[in-house]
């Protein structure tokens with residue numbers, strides 16, 4: 065009877081229990097070999113080590129638990145335990161994460177890491193619990209680049225009129241609308257087919273994602289726009305978190321740190337080495353972007369962001385050293 069109660073409790077938590085061990089469901093949108101997969105493995109190993117095998121992680125890659133928005137909803141209602149996600153849909157749950165989605169905000173990786181790992185990043189992470197989520201660590205998706213099936217894009221004029229899939233993210237959509245692109249928000253699991261069938265002309269993602277999702281099969285042109293830095297987050301369900309003791313919470317946080325570091329390393333390596341591979345797979349790569357023209361064309365969007373978030377908050381990130 066006692067055992068049955070423990071088992072029922074564990075199952076209510078979404079855990080499978082074997083000799084006191086608990087297995088958590090971790091979902092993400094990419095392949096196991098991607099930066100998200102590498103991160104999930106590193107985190108799982110560290111968590112098992114720190115808790116002597118009490119807590120382990122079972123991975124559900126490639127959207128097996130749904131798209132990113134659905135997985136985050138799953139965390140809130142306790143049907144999913146852990147998620148590695150871009151910030152794409154997260155602003156719909158924790159509005160201040162949208163600040164990190166502003167185009168051309170971060171100068172480089174060093175700048176992004178300093179902001180996210182410092183007091184500004186922590187302030188945003190601290191807002192998750194009141195929105196029914198636990199944020200364990202900032203990870204990395206990487207700088208996003210535009211691909212399409214129509215033509216090489218060097219300037220905003222070249223991009224005008226394209227139908228581009230964006231994440232379900234208001235800041236990104238506003239930016240594309242401002243330069244005359246028709247933004248089409250869509251969950252990632254629907255994207256490959258949409259590109260294949262021509263429902264949309266293009267999409268934008270970091271190099272590692274473009275590789276991992278096999279987009280060269282359906283996209284001819286890649287422009288290294290680097291138009292926005294895309295952070296990732298390792299999130300957890302409060303229904304598991306609230307049952308942990310202080311030492312276990314520390315173990316999860318430490319394991320997430322290890323997972324985030326592995327994610328950043330792999331995303332960076334893909335960004336460095338992946339372009340050559342994408343060329344080999346038949347993509348025509350535009351490297352001489354007119355970045356100034358894109359920043360100029362985005363000015364009305366920047367004015368809207370200032371109205372929405374306050375210029376001081378944006379400048380605090382932009383000027384952070």
Ligand code: PAF
Nearest residue numbers: 093149150152231252273
């Ligand atoms: O484009 C997206 O939706 C995201 O960048 C992805 C590929 C799901 C990774 O988080």
